[in-house]
Amino acid sequence: MGLSGIEIFKKLPKTNCGKCGVPTCLAFAMKLATGKAELDACPDLSEDVKEELGEASAPPVRTVVIGTGERAVKLGGETVLFRHEKRFENPPAFTLFLSDKMDESEISAKLTKFKETSYERVGLVLRPAMVAVKGEKDASGFMALVEKVCNDTDAALVLMNEDADALSQAAKTCSNRKPLIYAATMENVETLGNLAMELSCPLAVKGNSLEELAELSEKLIKMGVKDLILDSGARTAGKSLEDQIIIRRSALMKKFKPFGFPTIVFPCEMTDDPMKEAMIACQMVAKYGSIIVLSEIEGHSIFPLLLASMNIFTDPQRPMAVEQKIYEIGATDENSPVLITGNFSLTYFIVSGEVDASRVPSYLLIKDTEGLSVLTAWAAGKFGADTIAPFIKKCGIEEKVKHRKLVIPGYLATISGELEEELPDWEILIGPREASHLPAYLKELSA
Amino acid sequence: MTFEIPKVSYSGKIKEIPLGRGENIITVGGESCYPFHLFEGAIPHPPKIAMEVYDKEPEDWPDTALEPFADVAGDPVAWARKCVDTYGAEMIALQLASTDPNAEDTPADEAAAITKKVSDAVDVPLIVFGTSNTDKDTEVLKAVCETCEGKNLIIGPLGEGNYRAIGATAIGYKHTVMASTPIDINLAKQLNILLGNLNVPDDKIIIDPTTGALGYGLEYCYSVIERIRTAALIQEDERLQFPIIANFAKEVWKTKEVKLSEPEAPLLGDQKKRGVLMEAMTAQCVLLAGADILVMRHPEAINLVKESIQDLMIKGEG
Amino acid sequence: MSKIICSAAIRGAHKIVGTAEAKYEGALKKWGPDQEIGFPNTTYYLPIIYGMLGIPVKTLADAKKVLDKCKKLLPEPVSDKVWLPYLAPALEAGMATFFAEEIIEAIRYLEDPDFYTKGEDPLPDNIWLGAADDVIMRKRGVEFVDGTAPGFAAILGAAPTKEIAAKIAIELQEKNLYVFMCGDHEGKTMSEQLIEAGVQIGWPTRLVSFGPSYMAAVFAIGFATRAAMSFGGVKPGDFAANLRYNKDRIFAFAMPLGTVTDEWYANAAGAINWGFPTIADTPIPQILPTGICTYEHVVSNIPHDQIVAKAIEVRGLKVSISKVDIPMSYGPAFEGERIRKDDLYFECGGGRTLGVELTVSKDMSEVEDGKIEMIGPDLDQVKEGDKLPFAMLIEVAGRQMQSDFEPILERQIHHLVNYVQGIMHIGQRNIMWIRVGKAAVEKGFLLKHLGTVMHAKYHQDFGGIVDKVQVKLYTDEEKVKEILELSKKVYKKRDERVEGMTDETEETYYSCTLCQSFAPSHVCIITPERVGMCGAYNWLDCKASFEINPTGPNQPIIKGECTEPVLGQWKGITDFVNKASRQKVEQVSAYSLMNFPMTACGCFECVATILPMCNGIMVVNRDFMGMTPCGMKFTTLAGMVGGGNQTPGFLGVSKHYICSKKFLLAEGGLKRVVWLPKMLKEELAERMKPICEEMGIPNFADMIADETVGTTEEEILPFLEEKGHPALTMDPLM
Ligand code: SF4
């Protein structure tokens, strides 16, 4: 980082050939500067320039990919300490822990839960991302389990074994899945380093302290291993927090290369209480854990964790948006009230929550406002009478209700007149300004 | 291999605010570093949890939330006592929810009388929330201030529209105020300046930056709390160096996700545990952002968060 | 200080201190030095003495110490030979007066415990309330702090008749002021007059009958002194802080009605210490501003029907109006209503008839607050479907008012009038158009009520700059024409003022940090020639916004030494931006795209960026959805440069700034612009003309390419070459 778009631009070929996918070199430079493009996309760079820009435009925390295909998991790539400064790039991967010590039925049950757990929210699919398989007995049992998991799911894998041979063997059989090899330690760093290079798989590094971790990581970088994942060895909540902060700060503030990688953390090893484990995992979501290994995937804990990760990793400058359509809340019929608002996700969640709480079945029309809140959208011309009217006509609400009364947000009272002109059949009602007053309003309206 | 721990140099410190009275004073604030960053600063007073008590029997709570209080719901005094005696509450947060003109519209003097009874019944610090209705809160909280003179209650929310009226009364009757602004660092700062101009003493101000629930805008609150803390600790923003309160339990427990039963939504797991974790994780996030006082509801969620605070207050080893 | 006042006050003080000594001696003989004295139920002892000197007077012996101090404070009586040009001796005499009077009143409580009733209301047989105890004090004091009662009028003496007394009292009540009454004039007291007139007195009605003697004035001053201690955190004995608190916050004044005796002068002089001026109905000498009170100190010979208004003006009291008193509902919910043909009762302006609205500032003495005049027929005199010419002239005055704020106030007319249910307002200035619906007329709405609306809302929303508002409404054609003529002159002057204002002529620029809520480090610097990038805030708006809301998002910045005239960098600006961005932005240029450009927030009207091949700059506005020659659409550009970051080569700008003489001065200004969307070019055409002429290229606008020429650099370059666009031969941009 650090180079501005203009500085990068000066080094580009300036031919505007468009091969990089955007029409101009300037546009490409801007994408590079904001970390939205890879240098390799421009085929016409000299090696010198590549090296110079590569150095400058690489994020201080390397982006590491584990797994392949649709279920590949991208980690790291972070450029800031606080999400308000820019945005956190890649949400953490919640990872199910399996061990060859578990009996078959337990493993199957856990895997089934893992696979079926998936939620849709604001058009995003939220689900646990990876499975960690640990060998704690003999090599053959470990192999068998790895194979079972490979056959059972396409999810990315973490292979864990203290026996380097068993680990190598397993890694080789599934290297096409690009698993994370866990973990290089003082004892086996060379073997595993070479293995990771040979298989082009990412490698986890585990130290018993930050010092040891730095030493190992440094060694692996020198060997030429590119994709590392860091484990500082901390197994308490407090120490983990400290280590995670120090690792992230070293990478960002000191450009300390050995710590410029995503991390792996093990709430599952920090407590026996699954509720507490979930709390520690939540801490890691906010403070810099990349792979978060959990002992179980249960809806009541993984769902809130996924929400937390979604919240923390949204772009603070780009609002989340929900789909434009008619949302039916409760058992609606042809007499149910009709309300309209913008598609900023928070607006949607809060308004729909309040309508739900009112127990007055209602149609909530969500109009695309590019994720802007009602007033901002109005100011930007995306929520005026001229755009609402066609939406009302096209969205199909006129077929669903007998009446022609439309409740608009209280803050938009100013467009009521215009809207009535655009929608002569409709009566425009001014709703409350605050969503929290909706239940009272709706009750009165339907009374 | 040695490497240098990159430390942040903090030029500011959060003010220490004593809450409650007499021997039962609990002090909050005083941090000279980011939350739980014990390797580079001091946290003299770990964050505290205030347990919610409602003035009237709640109507729309899921059973999972009501169950621990089923025997006391409707009786705020008994409820508060139960929180202290059974659940070891460090503070009580009385929500005068029924005063909302859109709800029962309980008159100010009645609300004040309830508050007085609760404050007489427990000796832990008492936080009193109105309903964010500017005019009604003014009436209610003024009456509360007068009725509970000398108890050093923590009252709020004080907003742009009523900070003068409530603030002046709080000065007169010596209570602490919560300055409430809608998720905006500059508005938070401005309100603190205005309270200062009104002569509310610096050791009687708590920032209420507005907190949403997990999945319902928590990210905005999270960031605004982090920004307030950063401004206070390293950017010498003196008017932001106050402890922060996060009042989110009521937001969490009204979301759809805590109300769905397991048969209705099998993928969401156990309803009670889910609700508890939704609340506890909201708490966990705002703790890590910088909150000093958490207003919470479910005893099990509270226990989880207490443990979490303890764990995070242990320095170093492990 | 007027010599007459000065000598009288000192004379009075001598008499009062003398009385106190005599009283003290008497009491001492009777009860001995250890006898406890004080006011009932208070922890502030004798509050003025406690507040000023920090001495808790608990016993007669304590009182002695204070009396000794009084004597030291007392200046020599003024003789004919001594010329005393300063206020100080009189002020000290006034201070001594209050100390002495408190002691006298304390001894009165000792000698005659039932002289005053204790409580909030007068009794049938005793109307004198005496010192407020701590319970009353706190309950009422809150009102002084939160502004529900801005202050009090301390009335000495009595009005000529009970009717006048009642009228003055009610007028003061209407302004939410407390009325503290004491003393008599020729044996009559104001308190008694009010009772005779059937006005209910007591703390609950804010008409407080302290005592029959002028000495009871100390109860009023004592009240103020305690307020500072209990609400202002002022320590006992910190007299400077106490007096400052009162001057700044308690809007109180003394109003002597009747002959001003030496003793009254002494009390009035004392009150000046607290910043409380005196407004008298008798022709005593005046004392104009000298710095102790906010404005004038003594204003005299004011007729009774003007005395309240005058007092409010002199003390700088803000009028607060809580309700817009019209027969219709009022609020933002009605802003968007349309009045359709079928509902129409009456209309004016909008090309149908002459119409104009105008807000002008006047001298304080020329405006009578709340005066609303209707000249010509009102709605009750017209038939359905009628049209009339219309003019609304709003005259405002205020100590903080500047003629620069006129257009800002005038712009508000549109939405403030629209808030009235059943009324539609469109346009402004002399293209305004009002429609009144039938429903409104049925409910009794009159055009005159528009005056009520404007009076109330200007006070409510612009109390920081407006002290007085009067409104004249005309439907008389001749008069309307006059106002139209006047308006043309005013508009011309305003336009000239705006044009005459340059970045060089002003030392103060303004910040805007409104957008920090989503762009944490963003700061707009707004100069006379550079409007905020959203286009919504110009320099004058910011100036007014700061006057109205001094802790708000628009803060004045003394620009300081100019370090880079071409880039537009000033020391004061740099420091401010550094601080306001919380150290994220170290340097900022007001006029450059390439070097330390201003941060961009997200709500800019347009983005400017470079076109390297053309050696020029392009600007694209938010409404232009298509591709632009830089290879990015507006939305992409906005995503890249927003968020409060400095992005050299990219800048958020307002449309207005494009035609400013300071537009990207560092890069060569408008001359550099090689591409604009057609719609933007057309929108700016008029304003661009004079600049093009000044550049010496009157047809410059035709040299700027737009999307019809091309949306890539390759496409537009030949066009620029053909037209001989100056950018091609300017210094390289990079
Ligand atoms: S591919 Fe390279 S040369 Fe071609 S436009 Fe993109 S950055 Fe420029």
Ligand code: SF4
């Ligand atoms: S107040 Fe008037 S009379 Fe007194 S010193 Fe000043 S100018 Fe002279």
Ligand code: SF4
């Ligand atoms: S863009 Fe407008 S509102 Fe935003 S900071 Fe600038 S001037 Fe203020």
